[in-house]
Amino acid sequence: MVSVASDSLLSDELLHHLMAVGHVDVLVGVPTLNNASTIRSVVKAVHQSFARYFPRDRTVLINSDGGSDDGTPNMVRQHGSTDDTDTVTVSHSLRTVHRISTPYHGVPGKGNALRQIMTAAELTQARAVAILNADVTGITAEGIAALVRPVRDQQYDYVAPVYQRHPLDGPLVTQLIRPLMRAAYGWQVREPVAPEFGCSSRFITHCLEQDVWDTELGRVGIDLWVTGEALARGFRSCQAGLTPHPPGPPRASFGELFEQVVRSSFDCLERHAPYWLERNGSEPMAVVSPPPPTPVEPPTVAGSRLTEAFARDIENLRSVLEYILSAETLSTLERVASRQGAHLRFPDELWVSTVYEFLLAYRSGVMRRDHVVQALAPLYLGRTGSFLRQYSGAPEEVVEEALESLCRDFERSKPDLIERWNKSLR
Amino acid sequence: MAQMIANAIRQAGTNFVDSLAVFLPRMVTTLAIIIVGWLIAMLLRTLVRGLLGWLRINVAAERFGVAALLRTADLPPADALIGATVFWLVWIGFLISGIDVLGFESLQGLLESFWAFVPRLLLAVIILIIGLVVANFAWRATLLAAVNARVPSPRLLSGAVRWLILILAGAMALEQIAVARSVVLTAFAIAFGALSLAVAIAFGIGGGGIAKRILEHQFPEQQRSSADEISHL
Numbered sequence: 001m002v003s004v005a006s007d008s009l010l011s012d013e014l015l016h017h018l019m020a021v022g023h024v025d026v027l028v029g030v031p032t033l034n035n036a037s038t039i040r041s042v043v044k045a046v047h048q049s050f051a052r053y054f055p056r057d058r059t060v061l062i063n064s065d066g067g068s069d070d071g072t073p074n075m076v077r078q079h080g081s082t083d084d085t086d087t088v089t090v091s092h093s094l095r096t097v098h099r100i101s102t103p104y105h106g107v108p109g110k111g112n113a114l115r116q117i118m119t120a121a122e123l124t125q126a127r128a129v130a131i132l133n134a135d136v137t138g139i140t141a142e143g144i145a146a147l148v149r150p151v152r153d154q155q156y157d158y159v160a161p162v163y164q165r166h167p168l169d170g171p172l173v174t175q176l177i178r179p180l181m182r183a184a185y186g187w188q189v190r191e192p193v194a195p196e197f198g199c200s201s202r203f204i205t206h207c208l209e210q211d212v213w214d215t216e217l218g219r220v221g222i223d224l225w226v227t228g229e230a231l232a233r234g235f236r237s238c239q240a241g242l243t244p245h246p247p248g249p250p251r252a253s254f255g256e257l258f259e260q261v262v263r264s265s266f267d268c269l270e271r272h273a274p275y276w277l278e279r280n281g282s283e284p285m286a287v288v289s290p291p292p293p294t295p296v297e298p299p300t301v302a303g304s305r306l307t308e309a310f311a312r313d314i315e316n317l318r319s320v321l322e323y324i325l326s327a328e329t330l331s332t333l334e335r336v337a338s339r340q341g342a343h344l345r346f347p348d349e350l351w352v353s354t355v356y357e358f359l360l361a362y363r364s365g366v367m368r369r370d371h372v373v374q375a376l377a378p379l380y381l382g383r384t385g386s387f388l389r390q391y392s393g394a395p396e397e398v399v400e401e402a403l404e405s406l407c408r409d410f411e412r413s414k415p416d417l418i419e420r421w422n423k424s425l426r
Numbered sequence: 427m428a429q430m431i432a433n434a435i436r437q438a439g440t441n442f443v444d445s446l447a448v449f450l451p452r453m454v455t456t457l458a459i460i461i462v463g464w465l466i467a468m469l470l471r472t473l474v475r476g477l478l479g480w481l482r483i484n485v486a487a488e489r490f491g492v493a494a495l496l497r498t499a500d501l502p503p504a505d506a507l508i509g510a511t512v513f514w515l516v517w518i519g520f521l522i523s524g525i526d527v528l529g530f531e532s533l534q535g536l537l538e539s540f541w542a543f544v545p546r547l548l549l550a551v552i553i554l555i556i557g558l559v560v561a562n563f564a565w566r567a568t569l570l571a572a573v574n575a576r577v578p579s580p581r582l583l584s585g586a587v588r589w590l591i592l593i594l595a596g597a598m599a600l601e602q603i604a605v606a607r608s609v610v611l612t613a614f615a616i617a618f619g620a621l622s623l624a625v626a627i628a629f630g631i632g633g634g635g636i637a638k639r640i641l642e643h644q645f646p647e648q649q650r651s652s653a654d655e656i657s658h659l
Contacts, residue, residue: 172658
């Protein structure tokens with residue numbers, strides 16, 4: 001069944017291309033915007049993956065470009081003619097490997113690109129789809145196969161990636177998004193904000209029917225929404241290991257990134273509230289292929305650099321925080337900030353109540369929502385700095401255990417969150 | 427002579443009784459208007475408060491920071507304040523209507539003046555409310571942006587923004603109700619000019635570091651903050 005949206009989302013040129021391709025087994029989508037420095041390695045990995053792991057399948061690579069002015073779409077189109085000898089090193093695909101690069105129309109953002117790719121996947125009746133991140137160079141043919149195979153061979157509907165990385169890396173995920181999503185949705189997903197994932201045609205049809213695409217969440221938080229949607233709507237999900245990703249140059253400042261990610265997670269929780277309000281505890285999510293064992297380095301930043309302004313920030317933001325936090329949480333925060341000074345220790349329980357109270361304030365609209373999220377940023381930096389300093393130099397297992405303990409604290413406090421959430425509905 | 431005096435007294439008595447006959451019904455009418463007006467004003471206040479409660483005006487006032495300012499000024503919550511304003515406007519209207527019925531020449535035209543004043547007063551109140559909302563929004567936005575950008579003295583900066591907007595709104599409201607128009611305008615021009623000059627001088631003398639940090643924030647590739655040193659995702 002082809003969505004009605006395909007008429008307006010797919011240009012005539014793209015439709016012609018897709019008709020020439022016909023039905024496909026494996027579709028790999030790569031949303032891009034000025035990725036000239038990294039796109040070659042991504043396309044190369046896709047070709048290697050098609051040739052090595054899906055030689056008998058009908059495959060297509062679709063690049064949905066948001067208007068790059070650095071020649072990214074040309075690199076995708078020309079890759080085969082110039083690099084094929086490098087690309088297909090082990091075996092050759094027995095079928096034609098189709099490669100389509102197309103601009104998408106409408107509001108810039110990954111949401112529109114993903115929507116176009118999903119619409120194309122629905123039109124070509126792709127059995128398995130993998131969405132890749134064009135910002136990184138570390139993606140491998142094995143990684144792409146790891147995202148596709150559980151869908152193609154094991155009837156999973158959604159495959160989230162698991163990266164091999166140091167537990168102190170990615171603190172916005174480990175300190176905030178992972179424990180929050182795990183406690184809410186009741187599934188232990190390691191990378192809920194990952195830009196890569198695999199999915200089935202059933203899941204794609206479901207996603208295209210949702211009304212998220214024209215919202216702010218659809219524009220900037222689509223990765224999180226896809227994860228949340230798979231968990232909340234009961235799609236069969238699993239995790240697959242990918243190689244470590246050397247992070248590309250940051251596309252946004254910390255402030256922009258923080259606001260986008262936290263707003264998206266809060267918006268997701270609001271949309272999926274009917275599901276998660278009924279759930280308690282959490283279940284592990286199957287890891288169908290563990291990430292390849294590769295040594296990883298801890299981040300080099302000193303935690304004290306992040307906490308040095310914490311006490312001052314709390315003092316400066318008091319008049320805003322008193323609208324968001326309960327008197328008890330605020331006074332505990334102030335006590336922590338004043339007593340510890342440069343040796344700040346931000347306890348897990350305090351961090352959990354802080355995050356939950358921010359979520360409740362975001363939902364009840366005590367002030368503009370972007371202001372609520374902006375007020376959380378200095379607190380997150382304080383918490384992250386405190387955690388980094390406490391565990392820098394500690395063995396990875398110890399850090400993992402601390403992160404697991406934080407997740408359990410989030411789960412333990414969830415009944416209180418549910419009670420206050422329901423109370424604010426009345 | 428006695429007859430003349432008696433006639434005069436009789437005439438005066440007749441006049442008094444005639445005047446009383448004219449005045450008493452007016453007096454009763456006036457009292458009735460005032461009492462009915464009071465009842466109507468009370469009813470309207472209750473209705474307005476009920477409607478505002480249903481519209482959750484106090485929540486909106488909290489959200490836009492107006493409630494905090496009302497508390498600081500020792501004023502009642504937004505719904506009670508608007509209800510009281512409606513009450514007094516309606517009752518004063520009835521009061522003046524009632525006094526007008528008495529027919530005192532010196533008070534003639536008071537009612538017209540009052541009703542001519544009400545729209546300007548309402549406009550002034552609306553300007554003040556908008557000013558309060560904008561001032562609080564700008565204050566919070568400035569405070570959060572300044573804290574997150576590590577600008578020194580964020581509270582001073584955001585407070586200055588808030589008071590500038592409040593002073594501007596206050597001056598516009600007073601100008602609207604024509605209270606000492608020239609004095610208000612002159613005072614405002616002097617105060618605003620002095621404040622701007624003071625800010626400019628203070629920034630010029632002591633704000634070199636702030637300007638440097640703002641520029642550094644604008645060009646992050648040259649100087650990244652500690653928050654940008656790690657990969658958060």
